[in-house]
Amino acid sequence: MFLAVMGTLGFAGHRVNAQESYLPNPTLTSTVKGSVSLAGSEIPAFDPVSKRAFAASGTGVQVVDLTDPSAPVFVSTLAPATLAAASGVTSNDISSIAVRKGTGGGFSVLAAGVINSPKSSNGHVVFVRADTLELL
Numbered sequence: 120m121f122l123a124v125m126g127t128l129g130f131a132g133h134r135v136n137a138q139e140s141y142l143p144n145p146t147l148t149s150t151v152k153g154s155v156s157l158a159g160s161e162i163p164a165f166d167p168v169s170k171r172a173f174a175a176s177g178t179g180v181q182v183v184d185l186t187d188p189s190a191p192v193f194v195s196t197l198a199p200a201t202l203a204a205a206s207g208v209t210s211n212d213i214s215s216i217a218v219r220k221g222t223g224g225g226f227s228v229l230a231a232g233v234i235n236s237p238k239s240s241n242g243h244v245v246f247v248r249a250d251t252l253e254l255l
Contacts, residue, residue: 153189154191160175162213173216175214178196179197181197182252197231198211203254208245217230226249227250228246229246229252233245
């Protein structure tokens with residue numbers, strides 16, 4: 120999973136027909152600034168307050184510190200079945216994640232949709248602080 124990409128957008132004109140002026144033809148170039156290997160990562164979310172990236176996977180939410188985007192650091196995997204077992208969560212299979220950025224000095228909230236086991240049962244949504252990974 121590539122975590123930080125920088126690029127530039129350039130325009131090269133091309134004529135559609137004699138009556139029209141040149142139209143922009145966008146080209147994109149990119150340079151990878153940093154990357155980290157994650158186990159089956161999918162559906163990323165970023166929290167600008169804690170400078171962490173989160174990725175959904177079948178084993179939980181993988182957390183990456185992006186304080187220095189050129190050198191991302193794997194922090195841990197958040198396992199909902201361990202964190203919220205008292206609430207009936209029995210699976211670590213994450214279907215979706217989202218971050219609500221903290222405002223006014225408040226903390227950001229990470230929401231993770233957890234697929235239940237068996238999958239035919241209703242799932243759960245787990246809410247944690249993005250900076251401490253504490254269950255809310």
